[in-house]
Amino acid sequence: MKRIFSVVPVLLLLATPWSGRAQGTFMTKTGRVSFLSTTILEDIEARNNAAAAVFDLNTGQLALVIPVKEFVFKRSLMQEHFNENYMESDKYPKATFTGRFTGADAATLGWAGSHEVQVEGELTLHGVSHHVKVPGALELKNGQLLASAVFNVAPADYNIEVPLLVRENIAKIVSIRVALSCDVVAGSGPKPTRSSPLK
């Protein structure tokens, strides 16, 4: 029994170099970003399927560009107001994030399953940048890098003005959901494999 305990770590150590080192750059132009504002009076939801993202697994860096005008609302008038008055999309057409993820690296990402990561960097919305740190998840599956994160943003922090009359209709904290399926960029490194040392 005792021997098994010592064998497992050794096996792990041996296995690590053989497991697929997830390398290279992954990218998407059709990432999904949605947000939800919930108040007693109403729920406001909008979806965007045109977010672009790039992940560099070698360095742990990532960047995200969201075209603000691509958000679709249930109500067309709301969508117009969102672009015209709240986000001022003509002036600030893109929301961006640039930063790095920690908690998983090129080696561990090769293992099957979802990996919890911490994402840290600059979020720029409505022309205002803030340093943010949010939890996320990364998974390599069928040659794709799946990334997801759910985090909160306070519109007031980004100088997004809410008129008095609808102040009760729009949440102080808006929940943002990001789901990206990135494909490997050709020539950015060996194709990652899915082998796991524990299999």
Next chain:
Amino acid sequence: MQLPCYTLFSLLGLTAAGLAWAPAARAQTDLLHQLEREVAEPAKREVVAATFKGTRIINSQSVETPGAGTLAFLIQHRFGTLNSGAYQFFGLDQAVLRLGLEYGLTNRLTLGLGRSSQDKTFDGFVKFRALQQATGVQPLPVSVTLLASSSLTTLKFNETPDRSLTSRVSYAYQALIARKFNENLSVQLMPTLIHRNYVATAAEQNDVYALGGALRQKLTKRLALTADYYYLLPGPTARAFRNALGLGVDIETGGHVFQLHVTNSRGMTETFFVPQTQGNFFSGDLYFGFTVARSFTVSPQL
């Protein structure tokens, strides 16, 4: 000039630290730039939105239509003239009202229905966004919306036999041509034809031609000044009636738009305000009025 040793060292240290940090920071922005380069489509076509706040400017309809699946409910109100004196409470004792519904069948095609208390008139219209101002690939300098409306008065005339149905109907045809010059300024031109099946006097023509102009100038994000004007082309109507002029403000409260205005026209549909305006704007024949629009989403976009 002699720098103390420790200053030199600390400078060196700072430089070294700076050098060590720089690549990481640069790599991050490089990644973002690389991504932005990847996604930057050469001058993507973008339709110019929100040329006007609502589907109405003051008297005129704007190039805007409710989006697909949106039903707009309009309450339009005109009080009496401001110069009617204290006895009439400066016009507030009298009012004409138009209730309207506008439904966006698609993002381009809208059907509307309305009922004005003036002459007990029903009206219906079809509005089609033929062209939309756009930037990028295949740019378009203007938006063009075509409007055809008809109205039917159900007033009881003291005539025996009473007037026939066809004699009660009038038509209006407009091409609304608008350009949003910048975030704040939008201008609209409106060549107009009014056809009335029946007119009582020779001074009123069956066909009246007019050219309208309107503008919107934003003052703040949610407040705008508006104006619209109709020039009647020379003829008996132009001699007997006045050109309709309106000045107003648009106040956006988030959910809906309040439009407050003064105009020399009492009627709120094209067949009234284009050929039948009688008030003299500059001698105080001003009707104070407002338009409130409330949008209901019948079929959501999501």
